[in-house]
Amino acid sequence: MSQDNVTAMDIARSLPGILKRFPAIAKGYYYYSVKDANKPLTLGTLVKNNAEKHRDRPAILFEDFSITWGDFNSWSNRIAGYFQAQGLKKGDSIAIFLENRPEVLAVVAGAAKIGVACAMLNTSQKGKVLEHSANLVNPKMVVVGEELAAAFDDVKGNLQLDHPTPFLFLADTNTLNTFGDAPSDYANMAQQVSTFSSNNPVLSDPPRAGDTAIYLFTSGTTGLPKAAPGSHTKFLKAYGGFGLMSLSMKPDDVFYCTLPLYHGTGLVVCWGSVLAGGSAFALRRKFSASAFWDDVRRYDATVFGYIGELCRYLLNQPASDQDRNHRLTRMLGNGLRPSIWTEFKERFGIDKVAELYASSEGNVGFSNFLNLDNTVGLSTAPYKLVRFHDGTRDPVRDDKGVMQEVAKGEPGLLISEITTKWFFEGYTQKEATEKSILRDAFKKGDSWFNTGDVLRNLGFRHLQFVDRMGDTFRWKGENVSTNEVENIIDGSGMVEEAIVYGVEIPKTNGKAGMVTLVPNSDSFDINKLLAYLQKNLPAYAVPVFVRVTNAIEKTGTFKYRKVDIQKAGYALERPHEEVFAWLPKTESYTQLTPELVSDIDSGEFRF
Structure with missing residues (x-):
């Protein structure tokens, strides 16, 4: 296939x-x-x-x-x-x-x-x-x-x-x-x-x-x-x-x-x-x-x-x-x-x-029932793939508030209709449950579970997984919440601002954690921060990369330009910034050089 x-x-x-x-x-x-x-x-x-x-x-x-x-x-x-x-x-x-x-x-x-x-x-x-x-x-x-x-x-x-x-x-x-x-x-x-x-x-x-x-x-x-x-x-x-x-x-x-x-x-x-x-x-x-x-x-x-x-x-x-x-x-x-x-x-x-x-927590599941290659299979649940705003979990709605399905082969946000048969068990926190529900998506009164995941239709109702969206990324087989890591970093008392996201490393699966931060003092000790993170986070959630800067760019409405920061990854082109990596089999962050970046990109390190 x-x-x-x-x-x-x-x-x-x-x-x-x-x-x-x-x-x-x-x-x-x-x-x-x-x-x-x-x-x-x-x-x-x-x-x-x-x-x-x-x-x-x-x-x-x-x-x-x-x-x-x-x-x-x-x-x-x-x-x-x-x-x-x-x-x-x-x-x-x-x-x-x-x-x-x-x-x-x-x-x-x-x-x-x-x-x-x-x-x-x-x-x-x-x-x-x-x-x-x-x-x-x-x-x-x-x-x-x-x-x-x-x-x-x-x-x-x-x-x-x-x-x-x-x-x-x-x-x-x-x-x-x-x-x-x-x-x-x-x-x-x-x-x-x-x-x-x-x-x-x-x-x-x-x-x-x-x-x-x-x-x-x-x-x-x-x-x-x-x-x-x-x-x-x-x-x-x-x-x-x-x-x-x-x-x-x-x-x-x-x-x-x-x-x-x-x-x-x-x-x-x-x-x-x-x-x-x-x-x-x-x-x-x-x-x-x-x-x-x-x-x-x-x-x-x-x-x-x-x-x-x-x-x-x-x-x-x-x-x-x-x-x-x-x-x-x-x-x-x-x-x-x-x-x-x-x-x-x-x-x-x-x-x-x-x-x-x-x-x-979801109400939809797919299985490769027919043993076809490169697909998560099919589902009997009612679902749609819809257009979404880049870098978010938010679906695009037209001027009438209706969501728009994507064409075959085009990546789309997976949403699943909530019905009596395909009910949504949600979370113990009611506000978290409500945030995952999309209402009036295609007609007044309907409700859909927002998976936050992007898939594409391969034909015959078979889908292929593409990526996870929003404020969660996957690393070492675990889902990592960027907000969770940001909250822990904020509690360290060592930084003024921090924004966490996932970045891709060639020849690895998932996305490694990275944080761009502004220290709160000239005596900032990055490995003191590492020790604090290791004490308060699972190993998979500790950022692999750290970018240290003196300011984080924001929009006119004071929102971080997260997509732009994420695109920079661990590259060294941005002036007046330092990038560090927690390299495999090491106990501290190492400041990156062009040579180390080249070694990471070529797969010399097994993260």
Whole structure:
């Protein structure tokens, strides 16, 4: 298939595969299209069903141990009973602050069984950002892993928790079998959970499909993270749409996942697909390019979850005669660039790229259901691609206030109509929800979700991802809010003004963070600022480049000329300004020279 369009011939070539997968597609469509929010079909139901069908098959593979579906269900039941004994009930929420390990899934499943929602705290967050996120959903309790206790201890005194014993500790060990010791101000959750019944809970008012199962945190244009509620329906859609319709998952499949489980792609998309097949979920705490294929062979993985940056890192590894020595032929995720799509498939022997487009809070999703190259696939949701103002998330309206669709092949802002079927769950903050809704777009009274993303139509309703717009950019697989970083910089007390944006670095994915700033004194120490940023921001959000100037240009209405500044990137042509870079494997900012800029542009540094 051409990078630029989808043809009737491409569609025809995919038909034999569709016919072969028809039973899985038919079953998947049932789950994908569940409309009844009151249906007692939930994440907990899916776990229980797998325990009944595949009791002795592996559900989770992690490091050197395996957990069967029967044992996993029993574990989640004990957790459900423990939460009930703690007074938690349907509609309550807890927060989870754990790295990728089986306990994340067990706690989410256990809470889901009694209608308690889990707020998935970003494990990279610290300081003020972590404190803000944890307080957004007013959780009753927080489950903290030993591996993250130091970061959590820095903020827990400022959290607003309504429970007599709110802090639950899980030792950094296999807590299904060993408990470890908990600090004095935490409850030892594993030890206490072990005393509860492993039977499925019986409830007079069980959770329903439309109830909130999780909260995922997203960086938006308002600065600090927003909490987006996700219902059990999201798991059902992933179960049917990705697990069955796209991947035809089966019990002997092994899905290898290095993506963080606080992200929707890892938790909902990848795990939802595993649930659909009664398959095994092989987890790794953090992605490692050098260990990736050894893990794939170790777990005998057949599928893996990706983001585009991950694939780039794998391609950058030295070629090996072991590159195809594995059983992995399918991949599910988002952000695979057209420039490396074919190369990746051919080098590693991948047959199916189930590329998708979705967002934690959105009401629209796309899936490469037909296995065509260079596309996020198609969607059954009502959507349009419309013209937008450059450098913003704002659609263009004509003199009558009506939005204008773009032509085929032209990049356009993706908006999705909000209907009874395609409802918008929004955020916990009402003002943030309203900012994402476009009203009276094409006729009076209609409403549309503004994704803030730019895509293009390749034909036959297949789209290709182009870019993210507005005040968010993507780096290291994470969405970075420019306002969030600006607010942290402002709090340093070291600058008068700062404007943050993303810039492209050749031979990398996403956009690296850059800040143009005006120091507030002649004794400005850029590495003192770096230390402050590292303390208060995740590593991926710390600006890679810093431009130091004595003034930032503004418009007549006192708005920054952000587009002009962004176009300058890290170039050195602007007089009386200095540009610094946080180069890979260094501990401080380095002032750029023409030679270093040339080395960065030629790919000498692997950011």
